[in-house]
Amino acid sequence: MNEDAQKLNALLDFDLLKKLVVGIGEVSEITGIPTRKIRYWEEKGAIQSETNTEGSTRRYNYLNVKKMLLIQEMIDEGFTLDAAIKKVNKRMVTLNEAFLKLADTVPDTEDNE
DNA sequence: GTTCTCACA
C-alpha cells in the first residue's frame, strides 16, 4: 500500500468536501436534519453558511454537512450543543492542519509523464 | 423553494 497514495487521498477528500456545496434543503434531506435545526445550529455557531452575496439562500459545503452529522451524533450521546460544536470545530482544525502538513510532506511520488 | 421572528415544550 502506498502511504503517499493514502495521504493524497485524504487531501482530495478534504478538498472535495469543501467544493461540494448544496442548499439547506439538500442538507436536510442528506443529513435528515430539519431545516429549522440547521438554522438553529448556525445561529449557535455550529456551522458557517456561505450566504450568497445577493441571494438569501444559505449554502452549505459538505464539510459543514459532515460537521452537522458529527454534532448530531455527539448530542445524541449526551453532549450539549456547545460541547459538540467545540469538539467538532477543534477536530476540523486539527484535521486541516494535519492535511496541510501531509501536503508539505508528500514528495510528489510518481510523476509519470 | 427560501428567509425571518416569536413563542412554547
Added chain:
DNA sequence: TGTGAGAA
C-alpha cells in the same frame, strides 16, 4: 435543545 406557525 429543538419545533411550531405565520409572513415576506
